[in-house]
Amino acid sequence: MYTMKKTLFFAILFSFSLQAFSQVTEKSLALYGAAKLVLEKPIDNYSTISLVPSLGILNTSDINYLLLGVGAEYRFYFTGTAPMGLYSGVGIGYSFGNARIVNENLSGYNLKTDVGGVLGHLVIGRQWIFENGLLLNVNIGAHYLNLGFKQGAADFSSVKAFKGVMPGIGFCIGFRLKSSSCDR
Numbered sequence: 001m002y003t004m005k006k007t008l009f010f011a012i013l014f015s016f017s018l019q020a021f022s023q024v025t026e027k028s029l030a031l032y033g034a035a036k037l038v039l040e041k042p043i044d045n046y047s048t049i050s051l052v053p054s055l056g057i058l059n060t061s062d063i064n065y066l067l068l069g070v071g072a073e074y075r076f077y078f079t080g081t082a083p084m085g086l087y088s089g090v091g092i093g094y095s096f097g098n099a100r101i102v103n104e105n106l107s108g109y110n111l112k113t114d115v116g117g118v119l120g121h122l123v124i125g126r127q128w129i130f131e132n133g134l135l136l137n138v139n140i141g142a143h144y145l146n147l148g149f150k151q152g153a154a155d156f157s158s159v160k161a162f163k164g165v166m167p168g169i170g171f172c173i174g175f176r177l178k179s180s181s182c183d184r
Contacts, residue, residue, distance in 0.1 A: 032056065032057070032058045032059075032143070032145070032166055032168075033056065033057050034054050034055065034056040034057075035054065035055050035056075036052050036053070036054040036055075037052070037053050037054070038050050038051075038052050038073075038172065038174070039051045039052075040073075040075075040083055042082045042083055043082075044082065045081050045082055046076060046077050046081075046082055047074065047075060047076050047077065047082055048074075048075045048077075048082050048083045049072065049073070049074055049075075050072065050073040050074075050075070050091075051070075051071075051072060052070070052071040052072065052073055052091065052093065053068075053069070053070050053071075054067075054068070054069045054070070054071065054093070054095075055067070055068055055069075056068075056069060056095060056097075058145070058162060060162060062101060062102065062159050063099050063100065063101055063102065063159060063161075063162070064099070064100045064102050065097060065098070065099050065100075065115060065147065065162065066097045066098055067095040067096065067097035067115070067147075068095065068096060068097055069093050069094060069095035069096070069119065070093055070094060071091050071092060071093020071094070071119065072091060072092060072093065073089050073090065073091035073121075074089065074090055074091070075087045075088070075089040076088055076089075083127055083129070084127055084128065084129050085126070085127065086124075086125075086126050087124070087125055087126070087127065088122075088123070088124050089121075089122070089123045089124075089125065089139070089141075090120075090121070090122050090123075091120060091121045091123075092118070092119070092120050093118070093119045093120070094116070094117070094118055094119070095116065095117055095118075095119055095145070095147070096114070096115070096116040096117075097114070097115055097116075098112050098113065098114055098115060099112065099113055099114075099115040099147075099149065099156070099161070100112045101156065101159065111156070113149050113150055113156055114149070114150040115147050115148065115149055115150065115161060116147065116148060116150070117145065117146045117147035117148050117161070118145075118146050119143065119144060119145045119146070120143070120144045121141055121142065121143040121144065121168070122141050122142050123139040123140065123141030123142075123168070123170065124139060124140060124141060125137055125138055125139025125140070125141075125170065126138055126139075127172075129176055133175050133176040133177075134173075134174075134175060135172065135173065135174040135175060135176055136172065136173060137170070137171070137172035137173075137174075138169075138170065138171055138172075139169070139170040139172075140167075140168070140169050140170070141167070141168055141170075142165055142166070142167060142168070143165070143166045143167075143168045144164070144165050144166075145162060145163070145164065145166070146162075146163045147161040147162045147163065148161050149161050
């Protein structure tokens, strides 16, 4: 069996969340989806760190966002040996991209501008790694996103950029890659 301390994980994570909430601008529904590439490295028997580039789509009733991002995550494993078992994870990151107004009732219909902001999440999940290297991960948690329009986006003065907490469900399928250059 492979030593867990000497493994590097490469996984593609597809996560989604549907959030109903009330914003200051009276939006009632936001839909967020993201695809993430997770590079996870065990740092001891109980914890891992990850580098997480991502692509996300956020749609509200007034604005559609297309976002690229990069983040980092720390996981603590309660059961098993990292990176297998029940875990809790916390992550931070930065996203950037563009925003497009889609509400016909707002002035400046179909205008675009650049957008950027911070994100964070807190999740609890379970990760399995099988003998053939297949990795499965499921998690649930809360995701925070705080976006802002670029300076001088006057056409977007009638709307506010997205800021809120969304519940999320994540599913990951990936593979364990052995890497002698990354071993501790």
